[in-house]
Each structure stands twice: as C-alpha cells, then as structure tokens.
Amino acid sequence: MKITTKIFLVFAFILCFSCEDQGLIVKCPDCTADEPIKTDLEVKMDLANFGLETQINVYEGNIEDSVLYSSFKTSGTQTTIPVTLNKKYTVTATYYIHDNYYIVIDSATPRVRYDKTQCDDPCYFVYDKSIDLRLKYTK
Secondary structure, three states: OOHHHHHHHHHHHHHHHOOOOOOOOOOHHHEEEOOOEEEEEEEEEEOOOOOEEEEEEEEOHHHOOOOEEEEEEOOOEEEEEEEEEOOEEEEEEEEEOOOOEEEEEEEEOEEEEEEEOOOOEEEEEEEEEEEEOOOOOOO
C-alpha cells in the first residue's frame, strides 16, 4: 500500500508542477465552436520601465534553424503575432539599456485541444500560446 501511495503522490506532483502547459484546464471564454487554423501568439515584454523600442525577431522552429518568420520594433509591453498551430516558434527580444544589449529568448508551440466536458458546449481550446520576454535582471 505504501508503494501505491508514493507512486500516486509522485504522479500528482509531476502533473501539478510540470513546466509545460498541457492545456488540462480549459478557459471557457477562450473556447471556439469551430476548429482554429491559426492563432495569435501572445508576447509579453518588459518595456514599461524603459520606454524604449525593442527589436523582436520571430523564428520558425529553433533559433539555430535561422528561419526568420517576422521582425519588427515595438515600444509596447505586450503584442500578438499571428501564427500557425502545431508549429514551434522561437522569439527573441533585444533590449538596449544603459549602453548594454540584453537578449531574451523564449519559445512556444501553440496547440489545439477539443474538450467536451469542461464548458457548457463542446469546444476547441488553444494552449501554449504565450511567450514571456520580460527581463528578470539588469545590472
């Protein structure tokens, strides 16, 4: 009995604290009745403190593949990029602060999930569509 309890606790711990967003909990207001083909990738940036333009580069796949999908400058704190589902995107933000360059990298693979039970009506839910490019520390 002790082994079964330990296995259950380990499984519950892994499920609750895994780093990857698996889309287990559906946000019903974000659901759609029709299956989406594209989605907007939400990119969060830390520009509120600096008020400067930031260079954003969006790559299809890994950054090492060097397939540039989009490149633009922005001075906002959040933006969206239209992308295709089930495809990995790597995004870089280049900040120029106090004569230093800071580059932040993150990636996401937006995926869709069909759910029948969590909302009033069966619907499609897109998950793993957020990228955090906020600076954690600057010297």
